[in-house]
Every structure is written in C-alpha cells, then in structure tokens.
Amino acid sequence: MKALVIGGAGYIGSHMVKTLQRAGHEVAVFDNFSTGHREAIEDVKIYEGDLQAAAEIDPVLSGYRPDLVLHFAARSLVAESMVDPALYHANNTCGVMTLLDGMRRHKLDRLVFSSTAAVYGFPQQRRIDESHPTAPINTYGWSKLFCESMISDYCRAYGLRAAVLRYFNASGADPSGTIGEAHEPETHLIPNVLRAAVGRADKVTVFGKDHDTRDGYCVRDYIHVNDLADAHLLAYDALNRADQPDFQLYNLGNGQGFSVIEVLRAAEAVVGRTIPMELADRRAGDPPVLVAGAGKARSILGWTPKIPELHRIIATAWRWHQEQRY
Template structure:
C-alpha cells in the first residue's frame, strides 16, 4: 500500500514508518519538523509541510494513490494546552479537519488516528475501558475528543472508516537502537529519569508521595513503542480487509500499572550495570494528576488480535537506555538550535557510546 504518515518524523511516527517500510509498504511522511527530526524520517519519503497547507495536501493526494492515512501530528503538552488553547484547537482540530476533507475529496477511506487517554479526564474507575465516560479536563484532551467525534460524523456522512487508538504512556525505543525519543522539551517519565542517569539532567523529581497507592506515588500504564505500532498495523489491516467499518476506538496499554517509584527502582537496576546512579528529589503534588491511570485493552486484543510483546518494565527501560546512551553526547534538549534538523542529530546513525 501507499500510506501517508502525518507526523512521521516524531517519536511514535518514526517507529511506525520503519515498521511499515520493513513490511513492504511505501510511506510518505508529512511533517513540519516543529517537534520532529529530519533524520528520524529516513525510512520513508519525507515531505516537509503542514496540515494547514491545504494546497500541499491536494497535491500529495493527486500525485500519489494513497490507500490510507495515519495521523500523529498533534500538539500534546497538557500544561501548554491550558496556557494556549488556541494552538491546540487550531493544530489538533482545524488542521485535522483539513486532512479529512481532502481525504473525502480523493475518496481515501482508511484513517488511523493517534488519540489519548486524556479524553477520559479524571478516571471514575480503573482499569479504564472504552465504555468509560469521556470528560476531558484540559484543551489537549478536549481537542482529541473533538476529532474522535468528527470521525463519527465523517463515517456517517462520507463512509470514512477510522480507528482511534487511545494511548496511555508510550515509551521505550526501537529494539535495534535505530530510533527513540527526542522530545523538546522532554516530559515523559522514563526518558527524564534516564537523562539523569546519563548526566543530561541533575535530578528527577517525584511529585507527591501521599497518593492512595501502595508506595504513595502515582501509577501509570506504560506501553512499548513497538507494541503501540503493531496495534496500528493491525487496525489498518482490519479496515483494509473490510472486517471492521465505522468510527472505531480502542484503548492501548499493558493493563499493568507501575508506580513512579517502581519505575525509578527499575531504571536504577538497569543503569547500575553501566555504573550510573540517580539523584531523586521530592516535590508537591501537581494539580490534575490522578492516582491511577491504567488501560483495559481487552477490546483491542479481541477485535484486532493485538498482544503486547514487551510488557516487562525492565525490557522497556533497557531499550530506552540503549537509545539514551547513543544520544547523550548531543546538546541538552533545551540547548538545541532552532532548526533541530541541523542540530547534529545525524550523529545518531553513526555514533554509538
């Protein structure tokens, strides 16, 4: 198939492009490189551009017989969405609408959307299944939910089949060491801890030890990036084969939560083999942090045939640590040049610590 990968130069998108390319598909990557890296898109044909550019979208769909689209190009920082909601509604909602309308005009019927557990808001029960009420508490979650609702309407009106995959905590790295996380700024727990181990950060802060959990720290569901990508492949396949129609949605997670302290302890065990240690500091609770967020992915397993292969926490961390060691010689994320594509990131492909 010929597939359009929007946001294919980012963390999840780049891993997705590699999987699809190795499976024999032709992948066109559309990315504006605001948060992505040119070098991470090397497994597909990179087109630098933005979903706001409808003329570019028209040209892409006219020049290529695109069979399906995967959409990873969203602004995704909860705190930023509270301060600048317009950015999130413009990028995540309006720009996605541009894409959907072009797909309809060119009769492209298969769409996979990167959604989020943030659409659920404060959990009413755990683990969270697809029947859980969706009441987002920030513009980021609200913007993703708006797209989910648009997709329901686009199926009713235009027969556009779609699958929304709601992530909990994507993590890990390509087991071959080819790809990994390069967020700027980094907000995910595991890479933040690993940056302390590699010396790129001074310490990791635990925000609250008085939650209603066994060790008092928050519990989250961590899913390996390879398992996340495999769910996307399966979702696309059921659409293409016609096994599923409509606007579908599945939660993705391991169903096994780990506390912040358990993650820190697991990282310490992994990095100790390299003689590294961690400095941990204590902080107050952050507003809006639920005690427990764990996915019930039963539906994805039943209907997509999905089964995580890297559910063990230390396996996730080992892959992420191998990646961190490859890139730790690069500048601190806060010191990257404005043009990240020219920031020396190509050293990732040739240097190995």
C-alpha cells in the same frame, strides 16, 4: 500497501515509519518538522508542509494516493495546551478537519488516528476501558476528543473507514537504538529518568508521594512504542475486514500499572547505578492511577504487546539515550 504518515518525524510517527518499512510497505511522510526530527526517518519520501493548509496537504493526497493515512501530528503538552489553547485547536482540531476534507475530496477512505487516554479525564475506575465516560480536564484532551467526534461523523456520513487508538503512556525506543524519544521540553517520566542517568539532567523530579496508591506514588500504564505501531497495522487490517464504512475505537495499554518509584528503581537496575531524585509537591489534577483496559484490542485486533515488561521497555530507551543521535 502505500502509507502516508502525517507527523512521521516525531517520536511515535518515526517508529510507525520503521514498522511499516519492516513489513515491506511503501511509506511517505508529511511533517512540518516543528517538533519532529529529520534524522529519525530515512529511505522514505518526505513531504514538508503544514497540515492546516489545504493547499499543502492536497497535492500530497492527490499525487501520492495512499491506501492508508496515519495521523500523529498533534501537539501534546498538557500544560502548554492550557496556556495556549488556540495553538492546540488550530494544530490538532483544525488540522485534522483539513485532512479529513482532503481525504474526502480525493476519495481516500482509510485512516488510523492516534488519540489519547487524556480524553477520559479524571478516572472513575482503576482500569479504564472504552466505555468509560469522556470528560477531558485539559485543552489537549478536548482537542483530541473533538477530532474523534469529527472522524466518527465522517465515517457515518461520507464512507470513511477509521480506527481511533487511545494511547496510555507510550514508552521505550526501537531496539535497534537508531530512533527514540527526544522532546523539548521533555515531560515524560522514563526519558527524564534516563536523562538524569546519562548526565543530561541533574536529577529527576517526582511529584508527590501521598497519592492513594500502594506506595503513595502515581501509577501509570507504560506501553512500548513498537507495540503501539504494531496495533496500527492490525487496526488497518480490521478496517479492511469490515463489511461497510466503519468507526472503530480501541484503548492501547499493557493493562498493568507501575508507580513512579517502581519506574525509577527499574531504571536503576537497568543502568546499574542510583539515579538522583528530587521530591516535589503533587501536581493539581494528577490522577493517582491511570491503567488501560485494553481487552477490546486484544480480542478484536488480535493484538498482544511483545515488550510488556517494564525493565525491557526501559532497556530499549536506555540504549537510545546512550547513543542519542538527534
């Protein structure tokens, strides 16, 4: 199988590339390297370009002719999306429309799209499955929901087969230690905890301890990044099994939640020392609990996370942070 990974130099994209390579597939990457890292991908054909420009993605689609296109090229900082919504709708929404039009022109009909639990907005139940209402509370979530709607329309009207995967908290790093999570700025909890542990930050800031949870701290569902990548390949298999053009939608999460303080304590156990913490006021609009209902992916795709334990997820990330290469 020939795969084209859009945004393949980013955190999740680079893990997808490695997963595809290990499975023996031919892989190419299309990336503008605005946030991705060249050092994160190796032994792969690289196309550098802007997804918003049809003139830059079209030659790749027509020349490489992938069997599967995987899209990871979104901007994903919630706060930034509220300050600069134009950036998010241009990069995320318009970029996906350009890709879909290119795939249609060149008769490419297999797409797996990385989406987000941010499309659900403020949770109405403690465990969120795919039937939960979508009501984003930030521009990032809206941009992803618009993309999902476009993809569904293209499946219905033009014969596209697509799977949309709504991630909860992607975490960890490849156990090899060669690739990991390196954002600037870094907004995710586990890498920020480990940055403090390794001395790249003075402390980790925790927002609020008065949430409606078992210990007062926010609870989130953490899923290992390699388990996410595995789900993409299973989704491709499911698209190939479908009798007709199809739109498929799956949540991806472990189905269990850990509080911020539980993550901190687990990280301290992994690194073997206390990690400095600073308590700050809770952030407006921060849901107390976000936990995935991922039974659909388990039953239909046959997907089972291989690294579900929090301490193992953190241990893979810790190896990366100690040996960080980019």
